[in-house]
Amino acid sequence: MISKHFIAMEIFNKQLTSVDLERQLVLPNHTKTEALPFHGKGDFMIPITFGHDGVKVEVRCSCRAGRLAFTEGWVEIARNLRLNAGDIVALKREDHDRYKMTVFNKQLTGVDLERQLVLPNHTKTEALPPFHGARDIVIPITFGHDGVEVDVHCSCRLGRLAFTKGWAEIARNLRLNAGDIVALQREDHGRYFIAMEIFVKKLTSVDIEKQLELPHDTRREALPPFHGARDIVIPIKFGHDGVEANVHCSCRAGRLALTKGWVEIARNLRFNVGDVVALQSEDHGRYKMTILF
Structure with missing residues (x-):
């Protein structure tokens, strides 16, 4: 793959x-x-x-x-x-003119991880499969680097939605912690997947001109494995025409940084000092970089 x-x-x-x-x-x-x-x-x-x-x-x-x-x-x-x-x-805006809808995003609590994920009030329920009067529906959700799919039960009790059976498996496999931010996203043709933020960072002039040094709280387990190497290469698509750049991610003295290829992306997307960007993992080992503000 x-x-x-x-x-x-x-x-x-x-x-x-x-x-x-x-x-x-x-x-x-x-x-x-x-x-x-x-x-x-x-x-x-x-x-x-x-x-x-x-x-x-x-x-x-x-x-x-x-x-x-x-x-x-x-x-x-x-x-x-x-x-x-x-x-x-x-x-x-993503590759090949695809636009994506976020159904919800939430900062996880201990209860979310131990029992069930209570969906937030801003959840776009119209983007979920219809209940048709039932108290539960089953949503096939893809997650992780290998694109594993799990049938997750979504229940509606007293007007509140929650992910129950199947959710704990996703949380455990993604090694989610309290405080992590996750998003459920829906693509064309009814495909759902859990996106997880790997890191969020406010850009500095050094980040834009030389290399993007990843923050200390970066979730390394969500990145492709290094297998003992000091560098990995990640093909990243960006911009309106879906141009692809091979971005090197290096590990030096325990610190991760996006090096060769990163400046091309920053220049083409016209990043500025102070922009806040987030790297998210999606389904089938895909990654995306989003400007938050």
């Missing part, structure tokens, strides 16, 4: 207003326009997939007076996802 590793850029995130829901979604000032098919003027179309059935909608993005906004097609997405004022949405 060839492992695939991906850089996914968060293009923007925004807390929705009533105007966003009723008329158009005005993109925030921090939007990473370089990740959009935008050439400086005129309108352009973005194919966005959403919902449990992987419905694809062509959303028009307009540029007026230097401001970008989602117009035609956006209201359909907002209505189908039952978005409300105050909800926070994020648009992420």
Whole structure:
């Protein structure tokens, strides 16, 4: 099996207003326009997939007076996802024009690890398989470097959702700890997987110009194995055209760093000092780098 590793850029995130829901979604000032098919003027179309059935909608993005906004097609997405004022949405761009929906993310507690994972209030329940009046559903979830699949029971008791049978196996295999942040993500065609943050870091000038030194709390067990070598090579895709760069990850004096290939990614994605990035592990040994803010 060839492992695939991906850089996914968060293009923007925004807390929705009533105007966003009723008329158009005005993109925030921090939007990473370089990740959009935008050439400086005129309108352009973005194919966005959403919902449990992987419905694809062509959303028009307009540029007026230097401001970008989602117009035609956006209201359909907002209505189908039952978005409300105050909800926070994020648009992420991955390889080959694929957009992904995060069903929920949560910082784990001791109870989550020992008994069951109570899903947070912001869980996008419309992105889960339908209950059809049942008190439990079974969700096949993929996790880990080898893409293991486990049938996880999701129960609904007193209006609260929780992962029960099957969840402890995932937590144990991923060696999750209290305080770790996990996300359930859904791709096209109803595929679900658990994404886990390997590290989060606020970039410095050295990180951008020379190498990205991984923080002390990096979850090394979620990285490809070194097998005694001092370097490994990770093929990482990034940017709008899905360009691939072979990034070297070195281990010197016990410290990990992304070296050769990393600067190319930082330059192409126009990272700035102060940007906060996260590396996440996904299914089938895939990795993605996301700009949090």
